[in-house]
Each structure stands twice: as structure tokens, then as C-alpha cells.
Amino acid sequence: MSLERLATVDADRIDLDDASAARAALTRRTSARAAAHALRAGGLLLALGVLALAALLGLAVGAKPIPPGVVWDALWHFDGSYDHTVIRGLRVPRTALGVAVGAALGLAGALMQALVRNPLADPGLLGVNMGATTAVVAAIHLFGLTGVDVYVWFSFVGAAAASVLVYLLGSRGRTGATPVRLALAGTAVSAVLLGVTNGVVLFDDFVFEEIRFWQVGSLTGRDLEILGSVAPFLVGGVLLALSLGRSLNAIALGEDLAAALGARIGRVRALTATAVVLLCGAATAAAGPIAFVGLAVPHAARLLTGPDQRWLLPYSAVLGAVLLVASDTLGRVVLPHGELEVGIITALVGAPVFVFLVRRTRMPRL
Amino acid sequence: MTAVPLRSVRLGPVSFRLRPRVLAVCLALSAVVVAALVVCLTVGDYSITLENVLAALAGRGKRLDRFFVREVRLPRALTAVLVGAALGTAGAVFQSLSRNPLGSPDIIGFTSGASTGAVLTILVFGGGMLSTALGAMLGGVGTAALVYLLALRQGVQGYRLVLVGIGVSALLGSVTQYLITRAELTDALSAQVWLIGTLNSREWSHVASVGVGSAVLIPVLLLLGGRLRLMEMGEDTARALGVSAQRTQALALVAASTLTGVAIAVSGPIAFVALAAPQLARRLTRADGTTLTASALMGAALLLCSDLAALRLLAPVQLPVGVVTTVVGGTYLVWLLYAEWRSGRA
Structure with a gap:
């Protein structure tokens, strides 16, 4: 899964005396790096897509499930009905706040780990x-x-x-x-x-x-x-x-x-x-x-991006938002009555995924 | 760090390195512990003179004096000393193993497992002191074993151990929080007191359990101390010098975890001692590596003085000692850091 691997080219095959071979190696190397960048950018787009999906789910799911079609209408053709009011008045603010808070925590965690390198x-x-x-x-x-x-x-x-x-x-x-x-x-x-x-x-x-x-x-x-x-x-x-x-x-x-x-x-x-x-x-x-998001999300993001901060930071933000919005949605339906606070769910949902990721791969260090 | 003058001492076949500053700090800390012990025994709502304390210890004197000294104050003070020493030593070992100044028994999930176990016992089974200790011990050992097994993959890689510990601790922290938010206020409060850590009404049975644990495990860790210091220079160097890294690591990990477990079962997870004592000891001794003896003494002194403050500060109200350790230890660490940069050593 390491995207780093693509950027390396077998250096021993380069014959430095041969100018054309060197040029070819340079081209190969550049294109490999471009491919790695493209892959990371694609991954980021994919993560954004997942976030959009999670947000939409966050609008539809709750004590009163609302079909996606109605959600869509409520966003673009608000008609003042009960369902539309629930979505506009309660779930949109909540989901927007979830995206903002999750992204902020993920990003802050990545920065903090880079700052104290711990x-x-x-x-x-x-x-x-x-x-x-x-x-x-x-x-x-x-x-x-x-x-x-x-x-x-x-x-x-x-x-x-x-x-x-x-x-x-x-x-x-x-x-x-x-x-x-x-x-x-x-x-x-x-x-x-x-x-x-x-x-x-x-x-x-x-x-x-x-x-x-x-x-x-x-x-x-x-x-x-x-x-x-x-x-x-x-x-x-x-x-x-x-x-x-x-x-x-x-x-x-x-x-x-x-x-x-x-x-x-x-x-x-x-x-x-x-x-x-x-x-x-x-x-x-x-x-x-809210614990856990800022601590664990950057580690998970580092598994996808490697140590390059220019990619790690946006990935951490998007993954943090996904984790928080998805946890908040889950917290609304997991209990028969009432709901669980998002701070409790983040770790309950995130920790097993985190442990699985950590076990699966060789860890890129800070 | 400043260089420490090297001096080696030879006694017959045995030779060892004498570090004068470390020795001086250890002696000073011991003196602090003894002085605080004396104060603990004499001072209180019912104050007893030093002579009467000594008489009571020897089994003579007034019945009331004997009761207070031997049944109330001495067990409590000794529990504080032993728990403090245990936490200080275990903290130093964890920081050395993880080569991380933020390392503490928490990183392998022990503390969070013990907390969840104890809170579950208190809230669900309405547990007394003994069953709470049992719940804490089971939770802690189970969690530490789980973290170790989850991190086990072609040997335990230190970094992975730390990360798995983070994950599992967070999960259990969530469970504890859930229990606390869903409980009745009074139950939640008593669980909260346990989570902060207290030494109120500790008896000889507590002294015995933490005493036996410390007597067995602290010497084991002290013997491992030299190897741990070598391993801090890097595992390859240590291996070249004849240290079997994997075995030392596993042994130290098990001993330090058990030691933490014994301490936590008696007093609750008193915050910050395991984290601060090794750092404070290291700054006072100005030693390059871990100094286990100084960390143990620092832990004992910190907890005993904190407990004294917890008892007397707002008397007759008794604070849980965990409140004071964080304030006292934290302030002390702040002051040491401040002094360090003022003197330009940092």
C-alpha cells in the first residue's frame, strides 16, 4: 500500500557514462514521481468522495430516517415541511460542525506530531x-x-x-x-x-x-x-x-x-x-x-501517504472529518433510545480500524 | 546534559561506577522521605509528639496514640511510599524501553484497562475496595496482554507497541467515559474518586500487598537497570555489548507492568507520578541515562509529600491524593524546566 515505493527507481541499472541512459533514467524517475503524485491526488479525491457520502448519510440518518431524495430536496428546494425543517435546522448545522471539527482535529494532530516529533x-x-x-x-x-x-x-x-x-x-x-x-x-x-x-x-x-x-x-x-x-x-x-x-x-x-x-x-x-x-x-x-481523532488519524493517514507532510496534512484533515461525521451518525442510531456522544463513538469505531491498520503494515515512523 | 565525572569503585571482585551526584541526590531524597514519614506520623487533627510516636511504634504509650500511629497513620504513609516507589520505577522503565519522555505504563494500555475494570466493578457490581482492586488488576493485566498480542508480529516492534497501546487505551477510555456519563451522580462520583486515586483509609493489608509486589519486582528491575541503560544507546550497540535485547525488553515489560498493577490496585491510577518522577530524577541527577533508584525514591517522596498536603491542606476535608500529585508534581516540573533555561543548561 506504500505509495513511496513507486518513486524509487533501480539506481544500479543506470550507466552514468551513457548520457542517453541517464536521460532515460531521469525521465523514468520523473514519470514515476508524477505517477505517485497522481495516485496520492486520486486517493485524496476518493477520501473527499467518502466524506461527501458520510455527510449525506449524516443528513439522512437519525431518530427519524429521511430518504435521500427528501434530503436532496430539503437542501435545494426547501418547502418548510417537517422533514425539511429537521434537515435544515438540526442536521445540516450538526454535520457541518462535524466536518469542521473533525478536519481541524485531524490537521492539528498531524501538526502536533510533526512539531514535537513524538x-x-x-x-x-x-x-x-x-x-x-x-x-x-x-x-x-x-x-x-x-x-x-x-x-x-x-x-x-x-x-x-x-x-x-x-x-x-x-x-x-x-x-x-x-x-x-x-x-x-x-x-x-x-x-x-x-x-x-x-x-x-x-x-x-x-x-x-x-x-x-x-x-x-x-x-x-x-x-x-x-x-x-x-x-x-x-x-x-x-x-x-x-x-x-x-x-x-x-x-x-x-x-x-x-x-x-x-x-x-x-x-x-x-x-x-x-x-x-x-x-x-x-x-x-x-x-x-474529543480525544483520539487528533492522536490516531495522522498515524492512519501516514500509512497512506508516507511521511511527506504536504500530503499528510490534507489527508489527515479529510480522514478526521470522515471519522467524526461517521461516528456522529452512528451515535444517533446505536442506542434504542437517545444517542451516544460523538466523543465516545470516535474511539469505539476508530480504535479497531486503527489497530488493524497498525498491525497490517510496516509503520512509517515520524 | 553535563558530563558526570566518572569514578569506579572496586570492592574485592566487584567493581562498579560511582556517580557522586546520583548518590547525593538519592541520599537527599531518602532524607526527604524519612522526614515526611515523621511528619505524617506526628501531625494531624490529633497531634502526637515525636517521643510518643516512637513509644507507640515500640508498642508502649497511650492506647489512643498506639491506635493512631500503628493502625491509621503508619499503614497509610507506608502505602504512599511503596506505591510511589513502584510507580516511579515502572515509569522510568517504560520511558527507557520506549525511549520516549512521554512514555508511561499508559502506553501499553495497563492504566486504562485497570480504570475500566475498576469503574465497571464500582458502577455495575457496586464493588467494595477489594473487588475494585480485583477488577482493576484483571482489567489491567488483560489489556496489557491484549496490547502485547496485537502488537506481536514477527517479534514486537517498539513503535507498533506504542501505537496499538494508543488505540486500545482510547477504546477503553471511551468505555469508561460512557459508564461515567450514564451512571447515577453519586456512583459516578465514587468512580471518579477512584479514577483520581486516593490513599484514604488504607490499612496494613494494602501495605502487605503492595509491599510484597515491590519487594519482588523492584530489585528485579534494578538488576535490569544496567542493561536498560545500554539499550538506550541503541539495540545494535547493546547487542554488540552482550545484552539480549528481546529478552531484556520482555522481562522488563512484564515486571514493570505487574508492578504498576500492584500499585494501581491499591491506590487507583494516581496520575503523573510515573510520568514525572523519572523526569524529575533525571533532571536532579543530571545523569545521561535512566536512574532507577533515584526515580523510585523520587516517586516515593513525591507521593508521600502529596499525601501529606492532601491530608492537611484543607483539613478536615481530605482531598484524594491524585489531585495533589498532579498539582505538586506539575508545578515542580514547571519550576525545574524554568530553572533549567534560566541557568542556560537546556
């Missing part, structure tokens, strides 16, 4: 998730505020504050933001915040009652307004992330080599961290801290 890194490692949780706990405990639309801004501010702290702590000193120091700083700050929230939660039953549902991560009860308020951050994060592929490829070679190749390591790291905070912070603000 397979155990998830986007929450910069302190984003714990910062958001702490802020939401504070909102409930100190101000008695509840409601998803209130949590959005608290969690976004908390996430941003925690990650700035982590980055400052990890990036000072002679060597700058080395992967190990960033990871340790993130773990330390997250741990302190975890202790504080745990302490509050234990003494305030009301907070626990609220937070145990928010903490799982869910797409229920979110309207288009919430998506609208986080959208600028998401778009900014996606654009920034996709522009970083080439520089991250250089950084993957190691600091010294990257510097020799002209990469400005400090700047690339700071930009990557910014993109992670924008993406993961916005996603967490909108849906709560």
Missing part, C-alpha cells in the same frame, strides 16, 4: 484541552454559567492562555522549543490544570454533573451560530497549516539538517504551534475535548 503527541499536548476544561469549570463553579454557547468563549480563551504558557515555558533557553522540552512543558502545565479541575469537581457536585457531559465531546445542541463564531479561527488555522507542509518536511530531517537547508526552525515551530492552537482550540470550544 508519536504519542496529541493536539491537547500544548495544554489546549486542559486549558479549555479549566476555563469551563471556572465558568460553572465561579459564575454559575452553563450552556454550550457560553462555554465556547471560555474554552477558547482558556485553551489559548494555557498554550501560550506552555509555549513560553518550552521555548525559552538556549536551544529554543526543542521537541522534548515542549512535550514536557505541555505535560506539566496540563497536569497542574488537571489537578485543579479535579479538586473543584470533587467538591462541587453541580460542576461534576455539568462537566462530565461536556468533557466527553458532543455535537448535540450546537447551532450554526457556534460554527460561525469559531469559523474564522478554523479557516485561519487550516490555511496556516496547509502552508507549512514544505517547512515541516525540512524539520523532520532533524534540526541541523533543516537549518542547513535554510529552514527557519524557530519561526516554523512558532507558526505550527499557532496553527495547532487555532485549530484545536476552536474545535474544542465548539464540541468539547
Whole structure:
């Protein structure tokens, strides 16, 4: 399945004395590389097709199944009937949010793993998730505020504050933001915040009652307004992330080599961290801290693309969106009554697939 | 890392490397543990003078003193020391094996399996302390075995082990979350307390179980320490130096997992000790490789001091110690990182 394999040409058969043979080898090599690129681009289109299918399914499936024809009509010829209102008012916002959050988490995970070059890194490692949780706990405990639309801004501010702290702590000193120091700083700050929230939660039953549902991560009860308020951050994060592929490829070679190749390591790291905070912070603000997507999706994407970040980043985004939308749809029908939060389903569905993929292939390392 | 002056000591047929800074740190940490033990025994809502503590330990003195010292405070403090040492050692071994500063017993799914097992016991069977410990142990061992088997394919490749661990842990984490969101509030709270980790009302039976486990397994791991340090230089180098990498890996993995299991069954999965103790020890000793003894002592000191704070900070309310370990350990790690870059060593 490795698409890398195509790009290699048997070099020992090239006779360097023979100019025409060299030219032929060059042509072969170029065309092999073009073929690999075409294959990857095709794969990406295929993944986008799967995403479209998953989104359509997300619109049709639910407590009240609606036939695809009616879904189509509701999207393009809205007539105000009950079915159409359900689709327009509930399922479209939810599915759109699922696509946005999933893509953001997948992308943020790929960036984070490239930034700290650690397979155990998830986007929450910069302190984003714990910062958001702490802020939401504070909102409930100190101000008695509840409601998803209130949590959005608290969690976004908390996430941003925690990650700035982590980055400052990890990036000072002679060597700058080395992967190990960033990871340790993130773990330390997250741990302190975890202790504080745990302490509050234990003494305030009301907070626990609220937070145990928010903490799982869910797409229920979110309207288009919430998506609208986080959208600028998401778009900014996606654009920034996709522009970083080439520089991250250089950084993957190691600091010294990257510097020799002209990469400005400090700047690339700071930009990557910014993109992670924008993406993961916005996603967490909108849906709560959803685990697993950011951690596992990039590993799965790497199995398809190899280590090239320029392909890995878009693949991670699309696969993350597919996983989240499909999980959300499944969560609506899996129980006889009510539904399961998407944060629970992502791992239940994603983990077996992930383990299967990991077992099947030789792992491309970070 | 700064170079540590090399000094070797020869005692008859045995010679070993003496690392003065490591030795000093170990002695200092031991002193901290002993001092904290003394404070733990004397201080409380019912305070006892040091003389009376010593008398009570020797079996003399007032009946009430004897009860508090020997039946309440000593078992709790010893549990803290043993669990801390176990978690610190196991964490150091996992970080060394995975060559990853974020490595901890979690990476092979042990902690998440134990958590799911225990929460299931609490919520579904309304389990007491013993059945919860049993549920945790079964869940942990079962999960670790599953992760190992799933990663097994022409030998275990370290990277694959880590990734399979991520997958299985996430799956079980989901199950735990599901159970917590669907339970009654009071049940969910008691499950949450277990998940945070507590040492409240621990007795001699707990000391015995974690004591036996540590007494057997920590020496095994300490003996493996030298080989682990060699393996950190790369498996090929280690093999060339006569270390059988596969066997050392498997042995260390089994011993460290069992050690974690014993500790978690007694106290719940106290967060962060396994992760932070080795890093803190490494930064204090400035050693190049893993230092298991220092990690064990650091774990014991961290947990004992945290438990003291958990008891006294908001007295008479008793915090679960897991709340304090994360705050104390996390702050300490933040401070060490900060000090490191200020002194320009980083």
C-alpha cells in the first residue's frame, strides 16, 4: 500500500557514462514521481468522495430516517415541511460542525506530531484541552454559567492562555522549543490544570454533573451560530497549516539538517504551534475535548501517504472529518433510545480500524 | 546534559561506577522521605509528639496514640511510599524501553484497562475496595496482554507497541467515559474518586500487598537497570555489548507492568507520578541515562509529600491524593524546566 515505493527507481541499472541512459533514467524517475503524485491526488479525491457520502448519510440518518431524495430536496428546494425543517435546522448545522471539527482535529494532530516529533503527541499536548476544561469549570463553579454557547468563549480563551504558557515555558533557553522540552512543558502545565479541575469537581457536585457531559465531546445542541463564531479561527488555522507542509518536511530531517537547508526552525515551530492552537482550540470550544481523532488519524493517514507532510496534512484533515461525521451518525442510531456522544463513538469505531491498520503494515515512523 | 565525572569503585571482585551526584541526590531524597514519614506520623487533627510516636511504634504509650500511629497513620504513609516507589520505577522503565519522555505504563494500555475494570466493578457490581482492586488488576493485566498480542508480529516492534497501546487505551477510555456519563451522580462520583486515586483509609493489608509486589519486582528491575541503560544507546550497540535485547525488553515489560498493577490496585491510577518522577530524577541527577533508584525514591517522596498536603491542606476535608500529585508534581516540573533555561543548561 506504500505509495513511496513507486518513486524509487533501480539506481544500479543506470550507466552514468551513457548520457542517453541517464536521460532515460531521469525521465523514468520523473514519470514515476508524477505517477505517485497522481495516485496520492486520486486517493485524496476518493477520501473527499467518502466524506461527501458520510455527510449525506449524516443528513439522512437519525431518530427519524429521511430518504435521500427528501434530503436532496430539503437542501435545494426547501418547502418548510417537517422533514425539511429537521434537515435544515438540526442536521445540516450538526454535520457541518462535524466536518469542521473533525478536519481541524485531524490537521492539528498531524501538526502536533510533526512539531514535537513524538508519536504519542496529541493536539491537547500544548495544554489546549486542559486549558479549555479549566476555563469551563471556572465558568460553572465561579459564575454559575452553563450552556454550550457560553462555554465556547471560555474554552477558547482558556485553551489559548494555557498554550501560550506552555509555549513560553518550552521555548525559552538556549536551544529554543526543542521537541522534548515542549512535550514536557505541555505535560506539566496540563497536569497542574488537571489537578485543579479535579479538586473543584470533587467538591462541587453541580460542576461534576455539568462537566462530565461536556468533557466527553458532543455535537448535540450546537447551532450554526457556534460554527460561525469559531469559523474564522478554523479557516485561519487550516490555511496556516496547509502552508507549512514544505517547512515541516525540512524539520523532520532533524534540526541541523533543516537549518542547513535554510529552514527557519524557530519561526516554523512558532507558526505550527499557532496553527495547532487555532485549530484545536476552536474545535474544542465548539464540541468539547474529543480525544483520539487528533492522536490516531495522522498515524492512519501516514500509512497512506508516507511521511511527506504536504500530503499528510490534507489527508489527515479529510480522514478526521470522515471519522467524526461517521461516528456522529452512528451515535444517533446505536442506542434504542437517545444517542451516544460523538466523543465516545470516535474511539469505539476508530480504535479497531486503527489497530488493524497498525498491525497490517510496516509503520512509517515520524 | 553535563558530563558526570566518572569514578569506579572496586570492592574485592566487584567493581562498579560511582556517580557522586546520583548518590547525593538519592541520599537527599531518602532524607526527604524519612522526614515526611515523621511528619505524617506526628501531625494531624490529633497531634502526637515525636517521643510518643516512637513509644507507640515500640508498642508502649497511650492506647489512643498506639491506635493512631500503628493502625491509621503508619499503614497509610507506608502505602504512599511503596506505591510511589513502584510507580516511579515502572515509569522510568517504560520511558527507557520506549525511549520516549512521554512514555508511561499508559502506553501499553495497563492504566486504562485497570480504570475500566475498576469503574465497571464500582458502577455495575457496586464493588467494595477489594473487588475494585480485583477488577482493576484483571482489567489491567488483560489489556496489557491484549496490547502485547496485537502488537506481536514477527517479534514486537517498539513503535507498533506504542501505537496499538494508543488505540486500545482510547477504546477503553471511551468505555469508561460512557459508564461515567450514564451512571447515577453519586456512583459516578465514587468512580471518579477512584479514577483520581486516593490513599484514604488504607490499612496494613494494602501495605502487605503492595509491599510484597515491590519487594519482588523492584530489585528485579534494578538488576535490569544496567542493561536498560545500554539499550538506550541503541539495540545494535547493546547487542554488540552482550545484552539480549528481546529478552531484556520482555522481562522488563512484564515486571514493570505487574508492578504498576500492584500499585494501581491499591491506590487507583494516581496520575503523573510515573510520568514525572523519572523526569524529575533525571533532571536532579543530571545523569545521561535512566536512574532507577533515584526515580523510585523520587516517586516515593513525591507521593508521600502529596499525601501529606492532601491530608492537611484543607483539613478536615481530605482531598484524594491524585489531585495533589498532579498539582505538586506539575508545578515542580514547571519550576525545574524554568530553572533549567534560566541557568542556560537546556
